[in-house]
Amino acid sequence: MSHASQEGRAPSGALWLAAWVTVFALALPLAGDGAAAPAANAEPPIRIPSDVAWTKDTLAVISSGDAFHGLLLARRCSHCHGEDGFSAVGTFPNLAGLDRLSFWKQMQDFRSGKRTSALMQTIAEGLSQRDAADLAAYYALLPTASDPLEKRAFPQPMQDPSGATGAIRLIVFGDGQRGIPPCQSCHGPVSYIQGAPPLAAQNGSYLAEQLDHFSNGSRTNDINVRMRSIAMQLTAEEKTALSEYYGAGLGPGANSR
Numbered sequence: 233m234s235h236a237s238q239e240g241r242a243p244s245g246a247l248w249l250a251a252w253v254t255v256f257a258l259a260l261p262l263a264g265d266g267a268a269a270p271a272a273n274a275e276p277p278i279r280i281p282s283d284v285a286w287t288k289d290t291l292a293v294i295s296s297g298d299a300f301h302g303l304l305l306a307r308r309c310s311h312c313h314g315e316d317g318f319s320a321v322g323t324f325p326n327l328a329g330l331d332r333l334s335f336w337k338q339m340q341d342f343r344s345g346k347r348t349s350a351l352m353q354t355i356a357e358g359l360s361q362r363d364a365a366d367l368a369a370y371y372a373l374l375p376t377a378s379d380p381l382e383k384r385a386f387p388q389p390m391q392d393p394s395g396a397t398g399a400i401r402l403i404v405f406g407d408g409q410r411g412i413p414p415c416q417s418c419h420g421p422v423s424y425i426q427g428a429p430p431l432a433a434q435n436g437s438y439l440a441e442q443l444d445h446f447s448n449g450s451r452t453n454d455i456n457v458r459m460r461s462i463a464m465q466l467t468a469e470e471k472t473a474l475s476e477y478y479g480a481g482l483g484p485g486a487n488s489r
């Protein structure tokens with residue numbers, strides 16, 4: 233009974249199907265045109281600088297890092313970042329004494345591709361969030377005091393010492409006219425904001441590269457455009473002077489952390 237009635241409807245079903253196919257065949261080219269128009273006018277997708285947000289959960293993961301496990305993992309890092317967290321190459325960053333939040337955030341940003349680096353992205357992809365917390369805990373413990381016996385790029389004397397006055401002014405006072413806050417109000421030692429690394433034991437060439445990357449838009453992982461907005465306002469001379477000043481171990485807080 234029911235079987236028969238289904239068969240009875242079959243022809244009308246087929247007709248409907250044929251009708252729909254025709255409608256779609258006619259509508260498709262139109263839809264194609266219609267779809268292309270809004271895409272051309274669409275806003276570019278909003279680019280989020282980092283997947284890291286300073287939530288309670290994130291802070292809990294970072295603060296639970298196990299420095300001993302970090303020490304074991306750090307064998308994979310020492311040929312570039314140095315046995316004691318001081319690299320032998322000026323363009324490779326020192327990791328000794330790096331603030332944990334900053335360290336962890338950079339590892340996540342390399343992992344997600346929010347910060348690009350041919351060398352670091354592959355390395356970070358091979359580490360879990362916990363591994364990164366363990367490494368952060370380990371490197372934060374390493375002393376930043378200088379050791380003349382170690383093979384280190386840091387500190388390097390300033391190539392142009394005449395830049396020192398301008399550098400210290402920006403570090404201590406900033407520049408109110410351009411809206412640049414003092415570097416030391418975010419990077420220490422006066423105060424730290426979450427995720428801002430200390431700069432006092434960092435290699436000058438590395439710092440210079442990062443300032444360039446922020447100002448030319450090739451590094452965009454700073455939350456709220458904090459560093460890009462500052463770096464874009466600095467002149468080339470100021471960027472060099474600031475990098476050389478910190479890189480010479482003259483920045484406030486050097487060797488005291």
Ligand code: HEC
Pocket residue numbers: 305306308309310311312313323324325327335336338339348349351352355367429
């Ligand atoms: C082959 C060399 C190499 C190795 C091995 C390496 N790194 Fe790096 N690392 C770099 C370079 C180069 C950069 C700078 C990237 C850039 O250009 O921005 C960097 C940057 C970093 C930064 C960011 C520092 C900052 O101040 O923002 C962290 C954190 C870091 N590396 C951690 C590690 C850890 C942890 C390991 C080991 C698991 C490791 N690296 C292994 C070369 C290396």
Ligand code: HEC
Pocket residue numbers: 325337402403412413414415416417418419425426427428429431434439440442443453454455458459462474
């Ligand atoms: C309003 C706070 C603030 C001020 C002021 C500030 N910075 Fe930063 N800076 C940050 C933050 C936050 C980061 C980390 C960005 C990220 O998440 O990757 C950063 C990162 C950097 C880096 C990259 C370091 C690394 O290890 O990769 C450099 C270099 C730097 N700042 C230099 C400076 C200099 C020089 C000044 C002064 C002219 C300055 N900053 C002033 C907040 C600040």
